[in-house]
Amino acid sequence: MALHFELVTPAKLVRSEDVHMVVVPGTEGEFGVLAGHAPFMSTIADGALKVYKTENGAPEEIRITGGFAEVGDAGLTVLAEHVEG
Amino acid sequence: MASLKELKGRINSVKSTQKITKAKQMVAAAKLRKAQAAAEAARPYAARLAEVMGSLASKITVSENSPKLLAGTGSDKIHLLVVANSDKGLAGAFNSNIVKAARVKAQELEAQGKTVLFYLIGRKGRAVIRREYPNQIAHMFDTTDVRDPGFNEAERIADELVAMYEAGKFDVAHLFYSKFRSALLQEPTDQQIIPVPAPKAAAITADAVTEYEPDEEEILAALLPRYLKTQLFGALLENAASEQGASMTAMDNATRNAGELIQKLTIQYNRSRQAAITTELVEIIAGAEAL
Numbered sequence: 001m002a003l004h005f006e007l008v009t010p011a012k013l014v015r016s017e018d019v020h021m022v023v024v025p026g027t028e029g030e031f032g033v034l035a036g037h038a039p040f041m042s043t044i045a046d047g048a049l050k051v052y053k054t055e056n057g058a059p060e061e062i063r064i065t066g067g068f069a070e071v072g073d074a075g076l077t078v079l080a081e082h083v084e085g
Numbered sequence: 086m087a088s089l090k091e092l093k094g095r096i097n098s099v100k101s102t103q104k105i106t107k108a109k110q111m112v113a114a115a116k117l118r119k120a121q122a123a124a125e126a127a128r129p130y131a132a133r134l135a136e137v138m139g140s141l142a143s144k145i146t147v148s149e150n151s152p153k154l155l156a157g158t159g160s161d162k163i164h165l166l167v168v169a170n171s172d173k174g175l176a177g178a179f180n181s182n183i184v185k186a187a188r189v190k191a192q193e194l195e196a197q198g199k200t201v202l203f204y205l206i207g208r209k210g211r212a213v214i215r216r217e218y219p220n221q222i223a224h225m226f227d228t229t230d231v232r233d234p235g236f237n238e239a240e241r242i243a244d245e246l247v248a249m250y251e252a253g254k255f256d257v258a259h260l261f262y263s264k265f266r267s268a269l270l271q272e273p274t275d276q277q278i279i280p281v282p283a284p285k286a287a288a289i290t291a292d293a294v295t296e297y298e299p300d301e302e303e304i305l306a307a308l309l310p311r312y313l314k315t316q317l318f319g320a321l322l323e324n325a326a327s328e329q330g331a332s333m334t335a336m337d338n339a340t341r342n343a344g345e346l347i348q349k350l351t352i353q354y355n356r357s358r359q360a361a362i363t364t365e366l367v368e369i370i371a372g373a374e375a376l
Contacts, residue, residue, distance in 0.1 A: 008129050008130045008133060009130060009236075010127055010130045010131070010236045010239075010314070010315055010318050011123070011126060011127060011130075011235070011236055012126040012127075013126070013129050013130075026298060027298075027299065028298050028299060038296060039294065039295040039296065040295060040296045040297075040298070041137070041295055041296070041297050041298070041304060042297070042298040042299075042304075043298075043299070043303075043304055043307045043308075066311065068137070068304075068307075068308065068311070070133075070137060072295075077133060079130060079133055079134060079137075079311075081236070081240070081311065081314070
């Protein structure tokens with residue numbers, strides 16, 4: 001089962017794809033989100049999201065600032081004010 | 086009666102005016118498409134954030150300990166009117182409509198004995214408001230050095246507003262901008278932005294217990310300034326689209342009027358030319374007959 005991951009900035013929808021896992025630098029510590037994660041909301045410290053497309057693949061890093069993460073039935077949604085790259 | 090040369094000159098000047106208005110109309114049409122796309126692209130973020138805010142706001146009760154941005158300062162003595170205008174003219178009544186809405190509100194508030202301050206975005210509204218309320222302009226935010234006001238501007242405006250709010254310079258802030266309905270219709274809109282009106286709680290299924298990290302109140306406190314930024318950003322985008330729409334309609338009218346004027350002047354020109362020829366002929370014939 002894949003996790004649906006969306007990354008949204010005020011200017012546009014940056015990502016909307018199915019991935020294996022995303023590691024998010026929450027303000028109270030990093031957390032990884034896999035498919036089927038319990039509903040969860042957290043603010044994000046400025047830093048890099050690690051997106052694992054496949055289980056054993058190398059992670060892709062996306063640097064964000066001013067972020068907020070929401071995990072629901074629809075998957076993981078990250079709202080970020082600025083995204084680099 | 087104007088001489089032939091004068092008429093010719095006027096026809097030519099109206100023709101060049103028409104060229105300018107036509108060019109501006111086409112530029113506005115192209116920009117409008119871009120502005121609409123930008124407004125479209127900003128929607129998912131705003132919708133998500135509003136949703137999250139709604140569900141958070143429904144979980145906590147507003148009390149004195151709530152963040153000031155949500156609960157207010159406890160008084161509503163000083164009102165700040167944030168007026169978003171454009172930097173360029175040639176857009177019909179676009180700017181004056183926004184300023185008019187703000188002035189009506191200002192008069193209404195002053196009649197209730199409140200103090201009114203202005204925060205102006207863009208260049209076009211300055212002159213009018215400065216003339217009427219010379220000592221009540223808190224700040225003029227300059228957007229002339231950027232091509233399209235974007236999120237960075239919204240962020241800077243929001244930061245300044247929050248700083249002013251926290252310094253106790255005002256109690257309530259209203260935002261005036263033009264809502265984009267269609268290319269033909271733009272609505273001047275008045276929206277309260279500070280204190281943040283509690284977003285309507287969306288009907289979120291509460292059966293799934295959501296965990297919060299940190300707790301709800303802290304998340305809400307962190308999200309409030311962001312919500313403000315998003316609203317300002319949305320207003321700037323709507324304004325940009327409205328400006329181009331208004332400009333397109335105004336320039337379309339101007340081009341048509343210029344066309345009518347050219348037609349009228351051309352008829353007048355031809356008539357006087359013929360009158361002159363007839364007079365000349367009559368003179369020649371009369372001269373020949375006299376011989």
